[in-house]
Amino acid sequence: MSTDSSTRLPGAARPLRPAVPEATVARLPVYLRALTAAAEDGVDTLSSDELATAAGVGSAMVRKDLSHLGSYGTRGVGYEVDYLIYQISRELGLTQDWRVLIVGAGNLGHALANYGGFASRGFRVVALLDLDAARVGEHIAGLHVDSVDRLEQVVAEAGVHIGVLALPADAAQATCDRLVAAGVTSVLNFAPCVLEVPAGVMVRKVDLSTELQILAFHQQRRVFQVERHPVAGRSRVPLAEAL
Amino acid sequence: MSTDSSTRLPGAARPLRPAVPEATVARLPVYLRALTAAAEDGVDTLSSDELATAAGVGSAMVRKDLSHLGSYGTRGVGYEVDYLIYQISRELGLTQDWRVLIVGAGNLGHALANYGGFASRGFRVVALLDLDAARVGEHIAGLHVDSVDRLEQVVAEAGVHIGVLALPADAAQATCDRLVAAGVTSVLNFAPCVLEVPAGVMVRKVDLSTELQILAFHQQRRVFQVERHPVAGRSRVPLAEAL
DNA sequence: TCGACTTTGTGCATTCGTTCACAAGTGCCT
DNA sequence: AGGCACTTGTGAACGAATGCACAAAGTCGA
The missing domain is CATH 1.10.10.10 (Winged helix-like DNA-binding domain superfamily/Winged helix DNA-binding domain)
Known part of the structure; x- marks a missing residue:
């Protein structure tokens, strides 16, 4: 998160309800x-x-x-x-329709474009861009894949609110910069890297491997527990292995 | 999260380091x-x-x-x-190799199976199952898609540590139950639903549309701010629309 | 109308997480 | 050897989030 909702315009009238946590x-x-x-x-x-x-x-x-x-x-x-x-x-804010641009038409981009949970909540995918020229022209979920070269144009024409980055880490920052320069202020990042953005732009990150690592941490810890206090219960996997 | 690491075996020796937050x-x-x-x-x-x-x-x-x-x-x-x-x-716990089972070979399952960030951190996808018989036999990322019918068998034979659910919400709970019954104690859930699991099983949830909704909330809030305190700055999208 | 029952909304205590500020170590240069 | 510049590790202050417990406010049946 890079927006701080506090300290905004010093003399400004504070919202009446003290903001939702x-x-x-x-x-x-x-x-x-x-x-x-x-x-x-x-x-x-x-x-x-x-x-x-x-x-x-x-x-x-x-x-x-x-x-x-x-x-x-x-x-x-x-x-x-x-x-x-x-x-x-x-x-x-789901009563309006948010226009979403997905950059990266790999497996994840596909999955996102096809995901039904978006449309029903007011999120409309307006375009799907890819860096790979070979993939341009494909037809996915009612959209044809366009070249990332047209990013600025698409953002402006469609009035994109939210950009979704579903591409390799090494292309993420540059693409994010282009989105921000084009006027997008909300970014959802699936690339495994930290994005730098100017104040006022909000980034949320979803990291698949991070989640697995957190699970691994707890699973490991649990194995240690069981090892010290063996309880009746399955342990199909030899415990020695966990060390 | 459904594991509480506190209150575990009352008389048990407490770990020396007071646990990582x-x-x-x-x-x-x-x-x-x-x-x-x-x-x-x-x-x-x-x-x-x-x-x-x-x-x-x-x-x-x-x-x-x-x-x-x-x-x-x-x-x-x-x-x-x-x-x-x-x-x-x-x-x-990344020094050991964790055996991961992915259930659901749709776009998301594909994306996960192909994701390079797993292998490099000790996560090995041992199998990819799907409910759709038509998809069984496909070949993805060096794995062939197997039927979900063989779930218990795969878990036992491969010694699966972590189950990943990449399937529709209505099939998630039942599949999760089968994983748990087969001995899996860590589950990563991509289906948009809350899973019930017995104590001792850990579930983490990744929800794509939740993330967008959180972004939407903040974007909306920002638009209101700008509206009340108009600042020089682009507002390509007509503000009225945000109401 | 009254009284038993249900459920919300919230003040309070507690726990958890973050930030500040600085003493205590370490390496480098003279 | 001694002083200086730098950086860690941590106590203490602060703030956010959670859970408890109960008064206030409603429903329903007699």
Whole structure:
């Protein structure tokens, strides 16, 4: 993250609600998904407890999170599903359609372009660019792959809001710079590298191998635990191996 | 996360080092990557300040993070790159090879199977399974796609440590259950749903659309800011649209 | 209308994570 | 040998996030 929402225009009027905490924002999409699923099942009301179970968190946290958006529940009853869906969507800005540009038409770019979860939440992939001239012209998910040379043009013409980098690490920074220069202020980076951007541009990183490494850390730690306190339970994999 | 490393076997001897904080663990892979890059450039020593820049964090945090692993730096000099790479790798458990099973051979499964960042960090994809019988037999990244029916068999024979779910949400829970029943205790979930697992099994979730939603939230917020305090600066996209 | 029951919203305590600031080491130059 | 410049490691202050517990506010049935 490179934007600090504090210290903005010294004399500026502070927003009335004291801003939604980052941790809460990260959970809102999870609630939203649970709510959508419930709505499809015909449920029209959920208690914080039920929502908490569906989202895999504690009920107190659900209530506190939702309280940051306003008082949208009814005591003794719970939250009306449709209404809450609307409120969360609005808070997240999903009521408008965001135009997304994916750079990199490799496997990951393909996967992203085909992912159905985007369109239903107001994200529209407007173009798919690739560095490899050989790949230009392919047809993926209703889009034809275009050359990365046309990046600036596409950003300007389509009014791209969010750029997604699904390309090798060595091309990521240069491409990111071009996106930023073209006016994109939100970037989702799948390349395994740290991007430098000017203040005011927001970058989020998704790193596949990082996730595996975190899992490995915990798994290793657990093996040590088991080793010191052997418990009845499967250990198909010889423990010696873990050293 | 569903494992609580506290409250484990009441009378058990506590580990000598008070455990590495979760937030630190999440950053270790980033440091590792920066260190590896430095090593390839022939750098043999890095200060916390240089490492911090490369990793995109503050230098105090680098020092505190690394201090949790031990005292591997030299005052007045910095950290020896090779040595630190080794120590972090060991801490993360990357010195052994982890056997990974990917379930779901769609675009995302393809992307994961082809991803080069795994092998170099001790992660070996031992199999790629799919629910779609039509896809069985395909050849991807040196693996042939097998049927998900053979899941239990593959887990047992290959000694799978980590399961990766790259399939639709409606098949995720059932497949996860099968993995867990077969003895897998670490799962990386790309399906957009919350998985329930018994205590002792660790799940990490990567959600593509969640990341976009978080970006959208901040972008929207920024547009409001600009609207209230118009600053010289591009706003290609009509502001009215953001309402 | 009243009382039993349910569930939200929130003040408070606690834990976790980050940043600051500096003493204590280390290498280098004279 | 001694002083200087540099960098680590860490106590302490701060801030963010989580969980607890309960008053306030609503529903429902009699």
